[in-house]
Amino acid sequence: MQEILDDIVATIGSSTERGRVADYIPELAGVNPQQFGICVATVDGQLFSAGHSQQLFSIQSISKVFSLTVALGKLGDGVWKWVGREPSGDPFNSIVQLEHEHGKPRNPFINAGAIAISDAILMKHLPREALAEILSFVRFIADDESICFDDKVAKSELETGERNRALAHFMAAYGIIKNPVDYVLGTYFHHCAIAMNCQQLARAGLFLAGDGRNPVTGVRVVSASRARRINSLMLMCGHYDGSGEFAFRVGLPGKSGVGGGILAIAPGHASIAVWSPGLDDVGNSKLGSQALERLVMKTGWSIFA
Known part of the structure; x- marks a missing residue:
């Protein structure tokens, strides 16, 4: 090898x-x-x-595998109320399918889907609590307590993520996003910045x-x-x-x-x-x-x- x-x-x-x-x-x-x-x-x-x-x-976006796993642990098959399980065939930040499919993302690995999963994990809590849960899980499966967020990358995404804000607000308009959009996006941007x-x-x-x-x-x-x-x-x-x-x-x-x-x-x-x-x-x-x-x-x- x-x-x-x-x-x-x-x-x-x-x-x-x-x-x-x-x-x-x-x-x-x-x-x-x-x-x-x-x-x-x-x-x-x-x-x-x-x-x-x-x-x-x-x-x-590799973090989306881990956030999905956390969400499945909390909600089980209830996760599929937030997202589907089909390939998108579109770019990761596309908004086109959301309009055709009433705000429900095609799968949990496109941006819209991962934002919806972040909303599911929040469950009316503060972003820092959801992020602590995601980071703790990643440290556990990697058996490495040194793993951290890159705050500079997270800040950079927060400052430039207008397309993701559009996706989140669009889903909120359809009732897919339940928590405040800023909370959801803060969670999403930070777990991507692990x-x-x-x-x-x-x-x-x-x-x-x-x-x-x-x-x-x-x-x-x-x-x-x-x-x-x-x-x-x-x-x-x-x-x-x-x-x-x-x-x-x-x-x-x-x-x-x-x-x-x-x-x-x-x-x-x-x-x-x-x-x-x-x-x-x-x-x-x-x-x-x-x-x-x-x-x-x-x-x-x-x-x-």
Whole structure:
């Protein structure tokens, strides 16, 4: 495995076609696009990494997997009153479908869906309470108390997130959003601004590779059926309007973030985190996707194998 990761860093990691960083978020615009890291956490407790695997980055929409898991733990299948379970086929920040579908987001991984999930988690509480719950959960599944919010990134998103404000107000008009919009957006922007490195992120995803149980600690995080459903949503919806292409090329459940990270799950085998800040045309890590495609070719971990 270490040889595979070293080869990926030596080949894909040295590419000059790296995509474009998410410059619409000022704090992310200055991230060095030459960085590239990858980590594989296996279900038998081994950890393999290469490149800039210990460099912290903003996980952005990868956090939507964790906030969804928290919401499912609080509300169970009641979550689906807030969001649907279908691929969107549209950009992550699109407002078009909301109008056609009476304000209910298509799935929990597009921006509108994650904002609705943030509203569900709030349950009339203050944002700091909901954020403490989300951060505590992420620290628990990663077994790392050092994980924190990047307040500079959160502030940057608060100052520039007009499209997300439009989504939230539109949903509030349809009664999907129940809490004050500012509370919901404060929760959403901050959980997207959680900072992790590839090693922490790979460990955090292990429960999804282990049928809901962290195979290293032995602690059950969610039921086996819930883990499979989260993985299925990641496969169908985890890369926005690039989800089909990712499933076609990589063949693993995965969730991307505009910070350049991707969390991918090889059920029964491993949790994989890759980070390269440059994005492709639909907002997914350009080199990260290529790296995962190469990893799956070398390991045979595709769920379609």
